[in-house]
Amino acid sequence: MEYKILKKEKMYCSICDKEHEVELRESDSILEIKGEQIKYKEIYYCCTNIEKNNCFTINNMMGENILRAKDNYRKKHNLLTSKEIKEIRNFFELTQAEFSIILGLGEITITRYETKQIQDTSIDKLIKYVRDNPIVLLDYLEDKKDKFSKERYSQIKETIKNKIKNNSYSDNFKIQLLKYKYVEFDKKNDENGNCILDINKLNNIVAYIVYKMNSLSITLKKVVLMKLLWYIDAKSFKEYNKSITGLVYVHEQFGALPIGHDEILSLPSIKVEKITLEEDHYQYNIDLNKDYKIKHIDNKESKIIDEVINKFKNYRSSEISEYMHKEDAYKETLLCQIIPFSLTKTLREF
Numbered sequence: 001m002e003y004k005i006l007k008k009e010k011m012y013c014s015i016c017d018k019e020h021e022v023e024l025r026e027s028d029s030i031l032e033i034k035g036e037q038i039k040y041k042e043i044y045y046c047c048t049n050i051e052k053n054n055c056f057t058i059n060n061m062m063g064e065n066i067l068r069a070k071d072n073y074r075k076k077h078n079l080l081t082s083k084e085i086k087e088i089r090n091f092f093e094l095t096q097a098e099f100s101i102i103l104g105l106g107e108i109t110i111t112r113y114e115t116k117q118i119q120d121t122s123i124d125k126l127i128k129y130v131r132d133n134p135i136v137l138l139d140y141l142e143d144k145k146d147k148f149s150k151e152r153y154s155q156i157k158e159t160i161k162n163k164i165k166n167n168s169y170s171d172n173f174k175i176q177l178l179k180y181k182y183v184e185f186d187k188k189n190d191e192n193g194n195c196i197l198d199i200n201k202l203n204n205i206v207a208y209i210v211y212k213m214n215s216l217s218i219t220l221k222k223v224v225l226m227k228l229l230w231y232i233d234a235k236s237f238k239e240y241n242k243s244i245t246g247l248v249y250v251h252e253q254f255g256a257l258p259i260g261h262d263e264i265l266s267l268p269s270i271k272v273e274k275i276t277l278e279e280d281h282y283q284y285n286i287d288l289n290k291d292y293k294i295k296h297i298d299n300k301e302s303k304i305i306d307e308v309i310n311k312f313k314n315y316r317s318s319e320i321s322e323y324m325h326k327e328d329a330y331k332e333t334l335l336c337q338i339i340p341f342s343l344t345k346t347l348r349e350f
């Protein structure tokens with residue numbers, strides 16, 4: 001059997017009944033879950049003093065292995081893993097029993113999901129729903145108010161309220177916010193370039209831009225990405241009367257900026273590194289999330305994106321700003337005004 005040695009450590013070996021150095025190993029294994037053969041990485045200790053039947057487990061290792069297999073089943077079926085459920089609960093600073101009660105489940109239900117049992121699809125949706133909409137969790141808490149002491153009830157309420165106020169939501173919640181911000185732009189018009197924002201498509205387009213920049217060995221910064229997005233949409237509108245992403249752009253001091261630009265950084269295809277330059281000034285470096293696979297992009301669209309990247313690849317953010325300041329779309333709009341796409345018809349050729 002193939003295996004990987006994770007580490008060697010001195011401990012009590014139950015094979016030869018004495019303390020010595022043993023290997024912690026990991027190997028591919030299969031467990032049947034709900035009638036499916038699920039692959040997972042099994043961990044166990046191994047005594048190297050003996051040739052055969054030399055593997056053993058300690059404490060909760062068996063449980064850990066079963067959990068690994070179950071989490072793989074969950075990933076395969078797009079369900080939250082036990083760790084993710086725990087993270088969501090911890091994010092709201094709730095105990096397992098409290099989280100269960102607020103969700104209207106039996107008191108030990110969440111404990112089971114964090115340790116052994118695979119949750120039903122409906123419960124999975126419920127947990128994701130409160131993760132993405134903490135205001136709903138507040139509502140649920142209100143319904144279950146009587147189940148908590150007065151003190152604990154106000155504590156929980158304050159915690160959830162603070163999470164909402166301090167913008168410390170999960171990335172998923174920021175994506176919900178992005179949807180909220182675009183709820184009024186649900187008709188094709190001059191503001192969105194005859195295109196309604198599709199988050200999945202935006203996610204893929206942004207990934208493609210990051211990928212292209214990476215292949216040129218350029219670190220993409222947030223300020224540059226936002227300007228590239230405008231040029232991509234503007235050029236597409238100029239040529240085909242339709243923007244690519246459906247983002248709506250506002251005239252800001254340093255150029256066009258899409259509504260929801262902060263939330264865009266929470267797109268699942270990318271990861272963002274925040275670097276402090278000086279007090280209150282940050283630079284956001286964007287990289288591709290390694291787990292993300294770029295989906296096919298329409299040839300017309302990829303041609304435009306490539307042309308825009310090619311034009312601006314060696315521009316610094318301030319240079320793109322300067323260039324943009326000479327466009328009619330910028331000259332003919334005022335600070336904080338939405339830039340209508342019709343003004344991109346005179347976009348300078350490149």
Ligand SMILES: [Zn+2]
Nearest residue numbers: 013015016047
């Ligand atoms: Zn031994």
